[in-house]
Amino acid sequence: MPTAGALRPLGTAEVRLTGGHWSERQAVNAAATIRHCLHWLESLQWIGNFDRVAAGEDAGRPFERAGREFSDSEVYKLAEAMAWEIGRTGDPGLEEEFARLTRRIAAAQHEDGYLNTAFGNPGQAPRYSDLEWGHELYCAGHLIQAAVARLRNHGEDEFVRVARRVADHVCDVFGPGGIERICGHAEIEVALAELARATGEARYLEQARLFIDRHGAKTLAENGLYYQDDTPVRDAEVLRGHAVRALYLAAGAVDVAVETGDRELLDAVRAQWDRTLARRTHLTGGMGSQFTDEAFGRDFALNPERAYSESCAGIAAVMTAWRLTLATGEARYGDAIERIAWNVLSGAAAPDGRSFFYANPLHQRTADAEPPADGPLPHVRAGGRRAHWFDVSCCPTNLSRTFAQFAAYVATTDDRGVQIHQFTPCTIDTEVGGARLALTVETAYPEDGRVTVRVDANEGGSREITLRVPAWAEGATLTHPDGAVHEVEPGAVSVGRIAAFAPGEEFHLDLPVAPRWTRPDPRVDAVRGCAAVERGPVVLCAESLDLPGGDLDELTVDTAVAPVERDGRVYVAAQVHDRPDGWPYGPAPAGGDGKAAELPLLPYRLRATREPAAMRVWLPVA
Amino acid sequence: MPTAGALRPLGTAEVRLTGGHWSERQAVNAAATIRHCLHWLESLQWIGNFDRVAAGEDAGRPFERAGREFSDSEVYKLAEAMAWEIGRTGDPGLEEEFARLTRRIAAAQHEDGYLNTAFGNPGQAPRYSDLEWGHELYCAGHLIQAAVARLRNHGEDEFVRVARRVADHVCDVFGPGGIERICGHAEIEVALAELARATGEARYLEQARLFIDRHGAKTLAENGLYYQDDTPVRDAEVLRGHAVRALYLAAGAVDVAVETGDRELLDAVRAQWDRTLARRTHLTGGMGSQFTDEAFGRDFALNPERAYSESCAGIAAVMTAWRLTLATGEARYGDAIERIAWNVLSGAAAPDGRSFFYANPLHQRTADAEPPADGPLPHVRAGGRRAHWFDVSCCPTNLSRTFAQFAAYVATTDDRGVQIHQFTPCTIDTEVGGARLALTVETAYPEDGRVTVRVDANEGGSREITLRVPAWAEGATLTHPDGAVHEVEPGAVSVGRIAAFAPGEEFHLDLPVAPRWTRPDPRVDAVRGCAAVERGPVVLCAESLDLPGGDLDELTVDTAVAPVERDGRVYVAAQVHDRPDGWPYGPAPAGGDGKAAELPLLPYRLRATREPAAMRVWLPVA
Structure with a gap:
């Protein structure tokens, strides 16, 4: 826990969820999502990679590795989810599973603490030979975060010892006089800072500080913006580049700033956060507005249809906002956490906890077909339907660990x-x-x-x-x-x-939770002339299934009429048009009256849980 | 020329431009662009590839080929530009250059007529081993189109004979009982149909018809939509997939429909064109609204900032619209040609004819830096500044051939x-x-x-x-x-x-060419609440250089005041705001009064000809 922040977080034993949405989310996570992820990690051999490294080193033979270069991190994020879940319920079956997983991971660790199934083993590229894209420190970071969760929920054990050996190895190799560079995907920073808190070991904090300060030194080849290696963290004005990277880095920077009393660094991240909320965040709290590079877009470039708004960026934003809450004591950061949690995170997982969105756009122009059930889905696929797994499957395990620890944010x-x-x-x-x-x-x-x-x-x-x-x-x-x-x-x-x-x-x-009309800042080009309905922190949406004619392009709404609530559902006054086609630009906007309709809305998080449908959050105003 | 269309096109000798914009464009093309392209094609060894194939075959050695797999087509498109330019002016220096180029191309032709520098030569992949991406028939098509230009402007010569041997070879290999597939990039269809007209050889038309009819038979691997291999041409409802491919195919389909009296096919393309204009075309006439795959987007997905609107798609759209003009006699297709020519095509080339836009978005959110002058620019780079050349450099030579033959469209x-x-x-x-x-x-x-x-x-x-x-x-x-x-x-x-x-x-x-306000169809989400100014066929834009404060995000305009013209420049009544940042969504749109300003506009085609600037065509209405 932070030693110098304004507020102190509570441990698992101190806050217990006793009902309601988040308690249900945790129950589904325990009953379905953790098992679902274990199943995929086993069947795709992403856990098996650890066994093969252990065996391969014994025999001195190279092996065929499964999955992308960062697949180890999915195993670690699931371990973190299990650690939190064990802390929440003490489930003995899960504790046994955790111990088994620990043994398999530990068996792949090298003598000097190095642990990664994609580099440095027989027949593989050497350790740290691709810092831009190798994700070795990123994976190490997720292992360490899982160990911190284990320390908070259980105490020292073999898993924690494995992670500490990794952390010591990282400090040995990347400390002063070592490889004075960074990982292309931030994560090790926040992990080492958390481990320093959980263990009291100052060396980890110092290493986290070094990694934070090395961003912007351009030690990575090209494309520095993507990795946040273009500008020092304390000099940047806004979050930029790959959204998950940017937000994990911001979270680590807040931790380091608080623990080292670095006011300048804290103020820099606060200003970046404020500007990001004002100019680069969707109504849902979703961040990362462009598909290209899964990145933050330019100021006010917030196209709802091309909103990438990656589930993991939502998680990373919650992590950052939570650290800002603790650092400053200001309640307003909780607004962002609430908005992201209710709309991005809860909606990214299906109610049954077995399928997931990777991207969370606010506009689905046409009804897409079901994703194939028999294999991972390309992660760049947006909207449409939730998928059971992805080629880059960072989101399911990340959601799982976040739901499992949700009580900590209360x-x-x-x-x-x-x-x-x-x-x-x-x-x-x-x-x-x-x-x-x-x-x-x-x-x-x-x-x-x-x-x-x-x-x-x-x-x-x-x-x-x-x-x-x-x-x-x-x-x-x-x-x-x-x-x-x-x-x-x-x-x-x-x-x-x-x-x-x-x-x-x-x-x-x-709190006045009656549904209300919300309008966008006039600088947000993509939703000018539209309104959305919110109910408390919950963003609502329209699905084409509920519209007579089913064509959301032909919908306008009347914001002079307040949304009404009836039998637990919100309705707005709408018109359904039937506009002729022709050259679409001319002296007067086409339009005229449509057919009046009362349009039911539903929470955005529950979109795509019925038949395939077109969907929109922002509704054109008549 | 079409044998069965409603109208007959005129030859180079029958229409002469005697002044004005298009005459100037032709003069710049002759004086600058053709030489500029020749320089790049020589210095990058894209012409040299032909020499190396000729030499390599002699010596039986493989060679290192320069450029992408479709670079031959740039040489052919430039040859076409030269052929039209020779027809226009009879320039003897250019005629000599054309003869030299002909000899170098001819030397690389195989005994059986095959001609390509990327396949089928020593050390290269076999002929037609990658129909999806190999572009062999696409390149052949451009060679044949250049030969048609030569026939129309000069008559039979060695260049024409080379192209006819290629065409005969294509008919031999891809005719009935041969390889019954298509090329991943349409072009051979329109080329063979044109050659059939120019030579009277029915075999070429029949082969064009076969290629048209094979689209949709899914003979290419995966991603059929991109190649228009998902649905038969006569069954499609709208243009879709890669825009240049879709439009070259449509042009070829009209030619085949007219020449074979296939009314069903003609009607299908007409309906696709109408729907594409109504739902998938930008105000500039630009087509292909999405960066991903350089493709047509979904209906009404017309984001001006992410408008790809490739220059070559504009050329292909002009080709299609012209064929529809000839086929039907309807004048309205000329509206599209005029709009595309004035806004997309003329603007894609700098006034000096030595730099080019590949993509033509209608919104440049921030001022970008100059492109590097010392090498080709990645073609996916949008907006910002024109570049001298691209890695995929289809646009400069395509613009050159189009300007050279512009009189034919009059x-x-x-x-x-x-x-x-x-x-x-x-x-x-x-x-x-x-x-x-x-x-x-x-x-x-x-x-x-x-x-x-x-x-x-x-x-x-x-x-x-x-x-x-x-x-x-x-x-x-x-x-x-x-x-x-x-x-x-x-x-x-x-x-x-x-x-x-x-x-x-x-x-x-x-014609009433006074500047006028234009509003979008309300279904075009991305520009709702905006207006643009047009003057005759010319779309105008605002550049940040002309706005007090220079921030186009802070601009609104007053459409109740008609645009005024003074000293040859158009002005609109605008307000410049200075809006505070904060959470950008709430009960009432932020805004209020700004500072009144008179904003000068300039023709979109002249954007980015001063200092780097932000730019927008669609202006938010106060």
């Missing part, structure tokens, strides 16, 4: 009390100033806007309980334990007492 | 008279019903809207002279020889007399 403490960042049924049982404070949060949010916080135990004195108030929640109210109701401003609201909260006392935050 | 005849399709100063001296009819066209169009047609000689009787009236020309008038003025409808207007026109008689078409 609340924090500081010396004055507890801060609640995400609204979900849970219990919080922690210490504030050395004395126990236990709370229960009850809510049906975001279906319902009421969030109730009840004090279960308070063994200390004066306490402050702070709740994030989302930026969209104009008109939110707080009902104090004494029954007084006050309107609260977006940002955060704190409830405190000179005297201690008494057990059983409760208060309520009421 | 007018046609039929049994009743002459049809004038493009308005440019020229003389037309032809026969109608076996008797001479000579006209002079005088105009400063499109700067000025008056087109004057004067009868210089009329040795026949009753004659009809028809002029295209562009679709945008509401309120156009015709002033008859007797001084009577009539308003004319967009489409076409015919001037006829029972008695013959007398020499010296003239009449005028007056």
Whole structure:
């Protein structure tokens, strides 16, 4: 945990999800996704690569390796998911599985700590011979992050020892006087900083700092922008290049800045984040607006149809926003986490946890066919239908580890009390100033806007309980334990007492979750003249299945009529046109009246869960 | 020339450009572009490949080939440009150059007629071993088209004989019972159909018909859509896949349909063309809206920033529209030719004829740096600045051959008279019903809207002279020889007399070329809420150089104020905003008043001829 941030994160034992969407997501993750990923990793031999390295080294023979050069990282991300899940439930079967996986991974480790199935083994390219694209340090980083999860949920074990030997090896090879370069895919930075926190070993933090500071030194060949090797992190103005790389790097930079007290670096990342939110982020919170290079696009280039908005970029953005929350104590970063989690992450996995989106565009122009069920799908394929697996299959295991640890994003403490960042049924049982404070949060949010916080135990004195108030929640109210109701401003609201909260006392935050029209900044060219509907943090969309005629190109909506809610579904006033074809440019916009229709919307995260359909979030205004 | 179409095209001797834009384009092409292309083709050894094949075969040694697998076609397209230019001016220096080039090409031809420097020579892959990507028939097609140009402008010679041997070889190898497949890049179809017309040899037409009909039989591996091998030409509803391939194929299909009297095939291409214009074409006439695969995008997916709108696709669209003009006699196809010629083609070449755009997007979001001057530029690079040459350098030679033959697109005849399709100063001296009819066209169009047609000689009787009236020309008038003025409808207007026109008689078409606001079809998502300014057929654009503050993202325009013209430049009423950054989505569109400004526009074709600048055709409406 950060040693110098404004807020302290809570451990697995301190926050427990007790129901609601995220608890269900965790249950599906445990019951389906982890097994699903294990199945694919075994059947594609991506775990088998470790066995073959172990055996191949014994026999001195080269072997045929399966998967892409970064496939080890999928095994590690799944190990991380398992570590969090074991921490959450103590599942003994999963613990056995984890131990088996640990043995197979450990068997492939070299004497000096090096561990990678794609380089440095008989018949393979030498270690670190392709830093641009080899992903060796990226894979090492995911191994280390899994080890940190294991340390937090279990404590030292063979998995952790393997990862520490890897970390020591990385420090030996990439320290001062060693290979003074970086990996083409950031990840080792955030991992080493986390390991330094979890172990107290300063050497790891120093190595993380070195990697952060080497970005921009152009030690990689060409295309520095893609790798964030074009400009030093502290000099950049906005996130750029490959989105997942950029955001993993930003997360690592915040960790290093906090741990080393580097205010300049922290301020640089904060400014980059703000500008990225203002100019390079989709309504869903999705980042990385261009397919080419899976990269951040230019300012305001936010085409919903070509929104790449990779699931992993959403995860990386949550990681970054969470670190900014901890570093600054500002609640607003939680708005981004909420938006990304509800729209990008939860929607990237099917409700059954067995199929996934890699890219998450906000506009699917035509109904695509089902992806083939019998093999991995090319990852660049966007929209359409979720796939069981991809050739580059970073997203399924990444979603799995994120859902498994979701409780960690719910609340924090500081010396004055507890801060609640995400609204979900849970219990919080922690210490504030050395004395126990236990709370229960009850809510049906975001279906319902009421969030109730009840004090279960308070063994200390004066306490402050702070709740994030989302930026969209104009008109939110707080009902104090004494029954007084006050309107609260977006940002955060704190409830405190000179005297201690008494057990059983409760208060309520009421958030206005009625569906609302949302308009884009006029500088966003691609959705000018459109509106979207949001309901609380949930972005809604229209699917062609629900439109008379089924052609979303012929739809306009009337934003003068507020969206209505009926039987749990949101409806907007729409018109369905039947416009003739012809040269499409002329003195007056074609159009005229269409046929009035009431169009039902559905949460964006639930798109593509029925028949194949065209879909749009941004609806043209009549 | 077509034997069964509605209209007859005119030969080089029958239409002469006597001034104006296209005459200047031809002069620059002759003085600069042809030499420029020759220089690059020599220095990159793309012509040298022919010498090396000739020498290599003699010595029986393999050789190192320069350029991509289709580089022969650049040599042939330049030969075609030279052939048209020789026809236009009779330049003896160029005739000598053409003869030298002919000898070098001829020396590389195999005994049996096969001619290609990338396949079938010592050390190379066998002939026709990669029909998907080998481009052998594509290259042969361009050789044959150059030979047709030579036949039309000179008559039979060694170049023509080489091409006929190639054509005979293709018929031998790909005829019934031979390789019953197609080339991955259409071109051989239109070339063989043209050669059949120029030589009267039915075998070539039959082979063209076979290639047309084989499309959609899925004889190529995978990705049939890209090659138009997914669906038979006569069954398709819209142009799709790689745009240049699709349009060359469409041009060939029209030729085959006309020559074989295949009404079904002609109607199919007409319907595809209409739907493509209505749903898949940019305001400039640019076709191929997606960078991926240089392809047609989905209906109404017309993002101006990612408009690929390849220069060669513009040329191919002109070829197709011209064939539809001849086939149907309908003037409206000339609207598309005019739009593409003025905006895509003329703008793709710099005014000095020595640098070129490969892609022609309608929005350049930021000012890009100059391309490097010391080597070919990757062709996928869009917008920004014109380049001297590309790795895939199809556009410069293609533009050169198109400018050289531009007079051919100006007018046609039929049994009743002459049809004038493009308005440019020229003389037309032809026969109608076996008797001479000579006209002079005088105009400063499109700067000025008056087109004057004067009868210089009329040795026949009753004659009809028809002029295209562009679709945008509401309120156009015709002033008859007797001084009577009539308003004319967009489409076409015919001037006829029972008695013959007398020499010296003239009449005028007056087209309303004042700058006008143009709005997009509401289904075009990417430019909703925007307007553009057109002046006659010329699309205008704004460059950041002319905007106070220089940030086109902060611009809005007021379409309630008509564009004004002053000192030859068009101005619109604009506002320049200074909007704060923040989360860019909310209940009300940000905005408010900006600072009023008068924004000068310039013709799109003249973009990027000053300092690097951001540019946009579609301007957000306040």
